[in-house]
Amino acid sequence: MSIQKINAGIIGATGMVGHRFITLLAEHPYFNISVLAASPRSAGKTFTEAVGERWKLSVPMPELVKDMIVYDASDVEKVSGMCDFVFCAVEMPGGKKEIKELEEAYARTETPVISNNSACRNFPDVPMLIPEINGSHINVIETQRKRLGTKTGFVAVKPNCSIQSYVPMLTPLLKYGIKEVVVSTYQAISGSGKTFKEWPEMIDNVIPYIGGEEEKSEKEPLKIWGNINNGLIENAQSPVITSQCIRIPVTDGHLATVFVNFEDKNNKPSKEEIIKLWKEYKGEPGFIDLPSAPKQFIYYFEDDSRPQTGLDRDLENGMAISAGRLREDPAGLFDYKFIGLSHNTLRGAAGGGVLSAELLYRKGYIVKK
Ligand SMILES: NC(=O)c1ccc[n+]([C@@H]2O[C@H](COP(=O)([O-])OP(=O)(O)OC[C@H]3O[C@@H](n4cnc5c(N)ncnc54)[C@H](OP(=O)(O)O)[C@@H]3O)[C@@H](O)[C@H]2O)c1
Numbered sequence: 001m002s003i004q005k006i007n008a009g010i011i012g013a014t015g016m017v018g019h020r021f022i023t024l025l026a027e028h029p030y031f032n033i034s035v036l037a038a039s040p041r042s043a044g045k046t047f048t049e050a051v052g053e054r055w056k057l058s059v060p061m062p063e064l065v066k067d068m069i070v071y072d073a074s075d076v077e078k079v080s081g082m083c084d085f086v087f088c089a090v091e092m093p094g095g096k097k098e099i100k101e102l103e104e105a106y107a108r109t110e111t112p113v114i115s116n117n118s119a120c121r122n123f124p125d126v127p128m129l130i131p132e133i134n135g136s137h138i139n140v141i142e143t144q145r146k147r148l149g150t151k152t153g154f155v156a157v158k159p160n161c162s163i164q165s166y167v168p169m170l171t172p173l174l175k176y177g178i179k180e181v182v183v184s185t186y187q188a189i190s191g192s193g194k195t196f197k198e199w200p201e202m203i204d205n206v207i208p209y210i211g212g213e214e215e216k217s218e219k220e221p222l223k224i225w226g227n228i229n230n231g232l233i234e235n236a237q238s239p240v241i242t243s244q245c246i247r248i249p250v251t252d253g254h255l256a257t258v259f260v261n262f263e264d265k266n267n268k269p270s271k272e273e274i275i276k277l278w279k280e281y282k283g284e285p286g287f288i289d290l291p292s293a294p295k296q297f298i299y300y301f302e303d304d305s306r307p308q309t310g311l312d313r314d315l316e317n318g319m320a321i322s323a324g325r326l327r328e329d330p331a332g333l334f335d336y337k338f339i340g341l342s343h344n345t346l347r348g349a350a351g352g353g354v355l356s357a358e359l360l361y362r363k364g365y366i367v368k369k
Helices: 016-025 047-054 076-080 095-108 131-148 161-165 167-176 213-224 271-280 346-362
Strands: 006-011 031-038 070-072 085-088 113-115 155-157 178-187 227-229 232-234 240-247 254-262 298-301 321-328 336-342
Touching: 006 016, 006 076, 016 031, 016 346, 031 346, 076 095, 085 095, 085 346, 095 113, 095 131, 095 155, 113 346, 131 155, 131 167, 131 227, 131 232, 131 346, 161 167, 161 178, 161 213, 161 254, 161 336, 161 346, 167 178, 167 213, 167 254, 167 271, 167 321, 167 336, 178 213, 213 240, 271 298, 271 321
Parallel strands: 006 031, 006 085, 031 070, 085 113, 113 155, 178 240, 298 321
Antiparallel strands: 178 254, 227 232, 254 336, 321 336
């Protein structure tokens, strides 16, 4: 029996994350691309005209979007009238305030919003999802709907792209009591929506600063690990995380170096136990069969030269996380150190957004209007 597909809009379709959404949704079993939207610069043009030479992926532009008209994202009534829900990934001149207003305007037309933007991430009634880890946070949507005055509309968000390269490995270790984490992320240029063609200054270059990224890398994991209390997410209080975030000359894939201290040195897991926990970590029950979910969430490489951005970012269509080089710290400053890697525009952005939407569809939060 064929299901009637849910109509999805893509707000920010002409950008880096938008392009990923298009390729992921072109043949999706539940969702159908029904409308594309972007800035007034692109509005009224066909997708091909709007994007011109700016198609950012190595795979070709799917045929089905080439002649679709791009709408002005601020024409909320029109765009929301053409879809059942939207994915949203935009940069706007008014920054977070303008993006929050846009997302809530869509929600108020009873159009659920699955967002990659940071504007709504800190609200305790907005689930910030890595579905394998905190899928149950979707339960706060009821509280959010009361705030927005909606029946079916809501905003659900993805966390920052960098944290997927270490939060999945830390999560199954939390039961031992993690005291502190030091993380450095080495982030690909697609994380700022760019290719080498658009950003030639990044060839043979490293930039030691990414605006706003360190605060997100330190704070957002605590929301992911939070509990629901009275219909709101209460952030976890520990561990303490400190970070440095660096831009490196790589197309895709954020790599993290991670140092961990446990609360009680006499009750820390062995290296073998940690690797077993990673390999067996499946996330919440009933989750694994979603179309975009990887069969194996965390891969552990015994080879010290892995994971590598070029070789390993595309594992399981860019939705698996990889880890390697787990070892004790010979200096004794930390209990363990390891390397993590995730694909920033797939698992860390559009792929994670599609996976969240699949979960919300399965749980009845995304329906045909
Ligand atoms: N890249 C990543 O790895 C990544 C990961 C996680 C989250 N994110 C987040 O996702 C969002 C988009 O990132 P990106 O990398 O895709 O950026 P991008 O490539 O620069 O794309 C920006 C998009 O925003 C649209 N836009 C600009 N001004 C607008 C306006 N006034 N109204 C409506 N749309 C407007 C652009 O449309 P025009 O083409 O018409 O200008 C374009 O579609 C950002 O919030 C970013 O932080 C990105």
